[in-house]
Amino acid sequence: xxxxxxxxxxxxxxxxxxxxxxxxxxxxxxxxxxxxxxxxxxxxxxxxxxxxxxxxxxxxxxxxxxxxxxxxxxxxxxxxxxxxx
Numbered sequence: 001x002x003x004x005x006x007x008x009x010x011x012x013x014x015x016x017x018x019x020x021x022x023x024x025x026x027x028x029x030x031x032x033x034x035x036x037x038x039x040x041x042x043x044x045x046x047x048x049x050x051x052x053x054x055x056x057x058x059x060x061x062x063x064x065x066x067x068x069x070x071x072x073x074x075x076x077x078x079x080x081x082x083x084x085x
Contacts, residue, residue, distance in 0.1 A: 017076035022052055030054045036074040 022032040033055045040048025057070035 016078045018078075019055055019071055019075050020077050021055075027054075033075050034077060035072075038074055 020034040022034070025032055031054070032052045035051045035053040037048045037051060042048075053075070056072045056075060
């Protein structure tokens with residue numbers, strides 16, 4: 001699966017989580033993505049620093065890139081739109 005196909009996948013859009021890819025590198029099979037530290041918790045003070053690491057996951061043949069469902073949870077991000085109460 002191509003990295004760009006992650007955005008077109010119904011299962012990813014249904015679950016609402018995608019990796020946030022850093023576009024400053026030419027490594028298309030294992031790009032850098034925004035990563036939440038494994039030992040961090042949202043309630044920690046000060047807040048944990050986000051990291052940029054190569055995307056995790058398993059790939060099968062061509063085209064290169066990780067398959068959905070194999071990317072670590074700390075590299076998947078979502079957004080809530082609208083008015084927050």
